[in-house]
Every structure is written in structure tokens, then in C-alpha cells.
Amino acid sequence: MSAEQRxxxxxxxxxxxxxxxxRWHVVLYQPEIPYNTGSVGRTCVAVGAKLWLVRxxxxxxxxxxxxxxxxDYWEHLEWxxxxxxxxxxxxxxxxxxxxxxxxxxxxxxxxxxxxxxxxVFGRESQGLPPELLHGRSDRCLRIPTRPxxxxxxxxxxxxxxxxxxxxxxxxxx
Numbered sequence: 001m002s003a004e005q006r007x008x009x010x011x012x013x014x015x016x017x018x019x020x021x022x023r024w025h026v027v028l029y030q031p032e033i034p035y036n037t038g039s040v041g042r043t044c045v046a047v048g049a050k051l052w053l054v055r056x057x058x059x060x061x062x063x064x065x066x067x068x069x070x071x072d073y074w075e076h077l078e079w080x081x082x083x084x085x086x087x088x089x090x091x092x093x094x095x096x097x098x099x100x101x102x103x104x105x106x107x108x109x110x111x112x113x114x115x116x117x118x119x120v121f122g123r124e125s126q127g128l129p130p131e132l133l134h135g136r137s138d139r140c141l142r143i144p145t146r147p148x149x150x151x152x153x154x155x156x157x158x159x160x161x162x163x164x165x166x167x168x169x170x171x172x173x
Contacts, residue, residue: 019078022050024113024165025092026158027120029085029128032058036124039155042073047166049119051079054088085132094118097139100161101128102151104140111141113165121161124154 026049031037037053044051053061061081082088094116100108101122122128133140143152143160152160 019076020048022048022078023115023169024049024162025052025094025116025118026050026162027052027054027088027118028154028158029054029120029132030056030058030123031154032124033154034059036154038074040158041077041079043155043159043162044078045073045076047162049078049162051077052088052092053079053081054085055081055083057081092118097136098161099128099133099136099140100143100157101133101140102142102145103127103133104142105137106141108141108143108161108164113168115169117165119158119161119165121154121158127151 024047026040026044028037028040028051031053037051037057037059041051043049080091082091096114096116097118097120098111098113099120120128120132122132141161143157145152151157
């Protein structure tokens with residue numbers, strides 16, 4: 001068994017009414033570092049996004065470090081864990097996905113984000129797998145960096161993308 005303990009996919013979500021109606025959906029595909037996931041959770045609460053975690057995870061969902069990074073915001077977060085990509089796609093309310101990858105040609109500021117959009121981010125060590133990106137180049141976005149930087153931290157990337165979506169959405173309403 002991996003570092004992650006097998007647990008139900010957020011059992012509280014099926015018994016408790018939602019804390020808020022999500023503006024957007026953030027997907028972390030097989031995240032590895034609890035601190036990053038905790039920070040992403042905090043950002044999701046700040047802008048009203050739902051966090052989806054796709055297994056396998058590199059930590060337990062009750063991990064001390066995950067909660068510590070999310071501080072006391074985690075209890076306010078709408079979140080769910082799913083076993084794989086197929087389950088995620090079945091459960092998501094929107095088919096409008098944006099895939100964040102350093103291999104994309106389009107900048108993250110190019111599309112017009114809409115409420116309900118799904119922002120997908122990959123593992124800290126490898127990013128998104130090629131099979132998820134194949135045939136979706138029009139949906140792949142990058143956050144530009146100088147050549148000296150291999151990539152941005154996952155939680156920073158999510159914050160940049162979500163706040164661009166929020167900037168566009170808030171200006172449109």
C-alpha cells in the first residue's frame with residue numbers, strides 16, 4: 001500500500017450540505033506533497049472553488065501536514081477524493097477542462113474562463129501524463145517562466161490560474 005491510506009472519497013461530502021456553490025473546480029492529479037495540497041485547499045476556499053484529488057495520493061487525506069498547510073481553512077473547503085480519472089470525469093459537473101502544463105503553447109491568460117470551469121494540474125514531480133494531454137492542445141495552458149526555472153510550485157501555479165479566472169469573472173459581473 002502507498003503512503004496514502006485507503007479511505008472513502010470524502011464521506012462527509014455525502015452527508016453534509018455543501019459549504020458553498022463552487023465557482024470553479026480545481027483538480028490535482030495524483031498530488032504528492034501534503035503542504036502543496038493544503039495550500040491549494042486554502043486558495044480554493046478564498047475564491048470559492050472545489051478541490052478534487054485524484055488517487056493515488058502521496059499522503060493520507062487526514063495527514064497532519066495537509067491540515068497544517070491548510071490551517072483552519074480546511075473545514076470550510078468543498079473537496080472530494082476520487083479513485084481515478086474516469087471517476088472524476090463522471091462526477092464533474094462541467095466538461096470544460098483546462099490543463100496546465102509547461103509544454104503548452106497557449107498562455108493561461110488567453111482563454112476566457114467561465115464559472116464552472118475545471119482547472120487541472122499534475123503531480124509535483126512529473127506534471128500531467130501525456131495521455132491526459134493528447135488531443136487536447138487547444139485546452140492546454142502554460143504559466144510562462146524564465147528558462148532558468150524548471151517549473152513553478154504547484155500551489156503557486158494553482159493560485160496564479162485561479163486568480164486569473166477570478167479576475168475575469170469578477171470583472172464580467
